[in-house]
Every structure is written in C-alpha cells, then in structure tokens.
Amino acid sequence: MAELQHKILLDESQLPTQWYNVVPDLPSPPPPPLHPGTLQPVGPDDLAPLFPMDLIAQEVTTERFVDIPGEVLDVYKLWRPSPLYRAHRLEKALGTPARIYYKYEGVSPAGSHKPNTAVPQAYYNAKAGVRKLTTETGAGQWGTALAFASALFGLECEIWMVGASYDQKPYRRTMMEVFGATVHRSPSDLTEAGRAIRAGNPEHTGSLGIAISEAVEVAAGDPEIRYALGSVLNHVLLHQTIIGEEALLQLASVGEAPDVIVGCTGGGSNFGGLTFPFLREKLAGRMSPTIRAVEPASCPSLTRGVYAYDFGDTAGMTPLMKMHTLGHGFIPDPIHAGGLRYHGMSPLLSHIYELGLIEALALPQTECFGAAIQFARTEGIVPAPEPTHAIAACIREAQACTESGEEKVILTALCGHGHLDLAAYDAYLAGRMVDEDVTDERFAAGLADLPRVPAGA
Numbered sequence: 001m002a003e004l005q006h007k008i009l010l011d012e013s014q015l016p017t018q019w020y021n022v023v024p025d026l027p028s029p030p031p032p033p034l035h036p037g038t039l040q041p042v043g044p045d046d047l048a049p050l051f052p053m054d055l056i057a058q059e060v061t062t063e064r065f066v067d068i069p070g071e072v073l074d075v076y077k078l079w080r081p082s083p084l085y086r087a088h089r090l091e092k093a094l095g096t097p098a099r100i101y102y103k104y105e106g107v108s109p110a111g112s113h114k115p116n117t118a119v120p121q122a123y124y125n126a127k128a129g130v131r132k133l134t135t136e137t138g139a140g141q142w143g144t145a146l147a148f149a150s151a152l153f154g155l156e157c158e159i160w161m162v163g164a165s166y167d168q169k170p171y172r173r174t175m176m177e178v179f180g181a182t183v184h185r186s187p188s189d190l191t192e193a194g195r196a197i198r199a200g201n202p203e204h205t206g207s208l209g210i211a212i213s214e215a216v217e218v219a220a221g222d223p224e225i226r227y228a229l230g231s232v233l234n235h236v237l238l239h240q241t242i243i244g245e246e247a248l249l250q251l252a253s254v255g256e257a258p259d260v261i262v263g264c265t266g267g268g269s270n271f272g273g274l275t276f277p278f279l280r281e282k283l284a285g286r287m288s289p290t291i292r293a294v295e296p297a298s299c300p301s302l303t304r305g306v307y308a309y310d311f312g313d314t315a316g317m318t319p320l321m322k323m324h325t326l327g328h329g330f331i332p333d334p335i336h337a338g339g340l341r342y343h344g345m346s347p348l349l350s351h352i353y354e355l356g357l358i359e360a361l362a363l364p365q366t367e368c369f370g371a372a373i374q375f376a377r378t379e380g381i382v383p384a385p386e387p388t389h390a391i392a393a394c395i396r397e398a399q400a401c402t403e404s405g406e407e408k409v410i411l412t413a414l415c416g417h418g419h420l421d422l423a424a425y426d427a428y429l430a431g432r433m434v435d436e437d438v439t440d441e442r443f444a445a446g447l448a449d450l451p452r453v454p455a456g457a
C-alpha cells in the first residue's frame with residue numbers, strides 16, 4: 001500500500017519574511033474611510049488616538065510587500081510555519097475524486113490564526129511606548145491572542161467580551177486571564193456606550209459592534225492607551241497573508257495548485273490571509289482558482305447586506321468604512337460561531353467582491369456542525385465553530401466532484417480548533433441547535449439607519 005502523505009511541512013528557514021499587500025495589484029484601490037463629521041477621507045492624525053503610526057502606515061501602504069520585523073518572526077517561530085494537511089480520510093469518506101487540503105492554524109498558542117496579527121500589533125504598540133491595549137472579543141479567540149501577545153511585549157490588556165460568548169464560554173475568559181488580561185462582559189457599566197445599551201436592556205447579550213464601541217471609547221480617552229482590532233482593517237489582513245504565503249509554498253512542494261479556495265468570513269481576516277497570495281497569482285495569470293467566502297446564514301453581510309458607508313461599531317464612533325454591511329445597529333442571533341457575528345465585512349474584501357474577484361455563500365449552522373462532526377471523525381481535529389462553515393463548503397464542493405467526476409484541488413483554512421467551544425458541539429449533538437431564519441424585515445430594519453453619505457463623497 002502506497003504511503004499517504006498527510007502533512008506538508010516547511011522548515012523554519014522557509015518561513016516567509018514579508019507580508020503581502022494585495023491593493024497595488026487590484027484594478028482599482030478600495031474607497032477610503034471617511035471622517036463621520038466632515039465626510040472627508042480620514043488622515044493619519046485622525047487615527048493616531050487609536051493606533052500607533054507604524055500600523056497606520058501599514059493601513060494605507062501602497063508597497064506590495066512589507067518586511068516582517070525580526071522580533072515578530074522570532075515569536076511566529078513558536079508555531080510557524082503551520083502545517084498544511086491533505087484530508088485523505090475525509091476524501092475517502094465522501095467518495096470524492098477531489099483532493100482536499102487544509103491549512104491548520106489551530107497550532108498557535110491561542111488555538112487560532114489571530115496571533116498572526118496580535119503579535120505584530122502588540123510589537124508596534126510596545127515600540128511606540130504604549131502602556132495598555134483595549135479590544136473587543138467575540139468568541140474569545142481574538143482576546144486570547146491579544147492577551148498572549150501583550151504578555152510577550154509587556155503591555156497591559158483590557159478586553160470587552162460579547163455577553164453571549166462570555167456566558168457560553170467561561171474557559172475562554174479564564175484563558176485570557178491566564179495571559180494576564182482583564183476581561184469585562186459587554187455591554188458593561190464601564191463606558192457610556194455600554195451604559196446606554198444596558199439602560200434599554202440590562203440582560204443584553206451584546207454584539208461585536210457594541211464591544212468595539214466600549215474598547216474604542218476607553219482608548220480614545222487616554223493617551224497611554226491604544227486600541228487593537230482583530231479583523232476587518234487592511235493591516236490585519238496584511239499580517240494574515242503569512243497563511244497564504246506558506247500555503248503557496250506547501251502546495252507547490254507537492255506539485256499542486258488549487259482549483260477552488262473556500263474560507264469562512266467574519267470580518268475577513270483569515271479568508272483574506274489565505275486567499276490574497278493566491279489572488280496575486282491569479283491576477284498575474286499563473287493560476288486560476290475560484291475563490292469563495294462562506295458566511296453564516298444568520299449574519300450574511302456579503303450575500304444579503306448592502307455595499308455602503310457605515311460605522312464599524314454600534315455607537316458610531318469609528319470612521320465610516322465602505323463595506324458590505326447589515327447596518328451597524330443589526331444585532332445577529334447568538335449563533336455559536338461568535339467570531340462570525342459582525343455586521344460588516346472588511347472594506348478591502350468587500351471591494352474585491354464588488355470587483356467580481358471572489359464569490360460568496362451563506363450556510364446555516366446545523367449544516368456546518370454536521371460537516372465538522374464528519375471532519376472530526378475522519379481527520380481527528382475538532383474545528384472551531386467559525387471554520388465549520390469553511391468545512392461545510394469544502395464538503396459541498398467535494399460532493400459536486402463526486403457527481404461530476406472532476407478531480408478538483410480544494411484548499412481551505414482550518415483557522416482554529418474548537419477545544420473551548422465544546423458547548424456548541426454539545427448543543428448540536430443533543431439536537432438543541434436551531435437555524436433561525438432571518439426575515440427580510442429584520443435586515444431592512446438594520447439597514448434603515450445607515451449614515452447618509454452623498455454619492456461621490
């Protein structure tokens with residue numbers, strides 16, 4: 001029997017030393033963020049209360065490649081390069097002629113892809129003399145990553161955790177505290193934004209938009225504190241391209257190129273990180289993968305939102321970003337993939353979707369957990385709730401290959417493990433997980449209070 005190669009590894013010496021910026025390779029640049037008062041493009045000074053200058057520069061850079069600092073590479077080497085797996089046993093169970101590869105980011109200290117950006121963000125903030133970082137966290141993955149990175153670079157870290165996840169995932173909070181962070185249930189009584197929401201409903205389960213408002217409010221009010229965002233922004237997607245750069249090398253080492261790349265999208269960072277280096281190759285005519293974003297049916301910003309300027313947070317404190325949005329007031333149902341419960345999508349990814357360079361698909365959570373169970377029972381890894389969406393889309397594609405007989409190469413990112421998300425699996429296995437149908441009326445209500453931005457602004 002021929003030996004199966006499951007794991008495709010790179011040496012530490014092959015770790016990429018640059019991040020990739022897709023913007024200069026696009027046919028047009030994405031529309032700029034606007035100041036909500038003047039409706040003029042925001043400048044570096046507008047962002048300085050929230051971010052250090054090195055990150056602001058990366059947010060707007062037109063360079064194609066950005067060098068990764070040596071201090072960051074040294075930390076990356078704790079778990080990078082991460083493995084690429086061929087899912088032989090899943091393929092066999094599906095009876096598919098497709099070849100399925102997954103890039104596994106669950107090997108990081110936080111158990112997800114989030115440290116790829118948490119580490120450089122903490123590094124640049126420490127370099128700028130910042131004392132404390134504030135942030136929000138949905139499922140707790142980003143908070144865990146930033147708590148870990150803050151500990152390494154001697155920063156304090158204060159985190160507002162979406163109430164629904166705080167209640168569902170107590171061990172996530174513990175993990176952040178182990179790394180030295182302070183964690184609050186959001187909405188909290190510590191900020192004006194939180195108090196305003198709690199006045200209407202003290203039991204509010206929260207949202208990423210609300211938690212962002214709280215973290216931004218605290219950072220904006222103190223010159224020693226800065227804010228860190230775990231997704232959505234250009235510099236975050238830039239840092240995550242380490243995933244795709246490694247995957248390119250790994251697939252090339254076994255003589256493969258992807259026909260289809262699928263990934264889950266909350267704010268777009270693991271998806272952009274995996275796919276942008278492949279999009280570069282596609283735009284240069286060197287390969288031609290179909291690239292597909294997968295979002296939850298209960299928070300479908302790409303497939304049911306509008307492409308418009310909107311706030312990144314609920315209280316309306318951030319710059320206006322042109323993105324696919326369900327409206328900054330939209331509160332998604334408390335589904336188990338907390339990391340996908342964001343009303344908007346990365347402006348860069350939204351622009352790329354508008355350019356027709358990627359496709360999008362929305363899937364209900366029960367199909368996703370069903371796929372994850374099949375994956376766990378064949379590949380041995382319990383996925384985080386978010387990438388169950390990517391796996392379900394992989395399985396759909398592989399099943400289509402079974403019907404058509406096509407031998408497609410499918411690539412995805414298994415962007416985190418689900419060891420701290422077992423309550424979600426428990427709900428699924430006990431038959432307690434449901435798919436809420438979100439009505440057009442509810443989406444319309446979310447979109448009713450979009451900020452008015454004149455065309456051409």
Ligand SMILES: *Cc1c(COP(=O)(O)O)cnc(C)c1O
Nearest residue numbers: 141266267268269270339386416
């Ligand atoms: C945060 C998170 C997501 C959603 O964020 P993206 O920016 O869309 O990647 C998805 N999966 C995992 C495991 C996460 O931690």
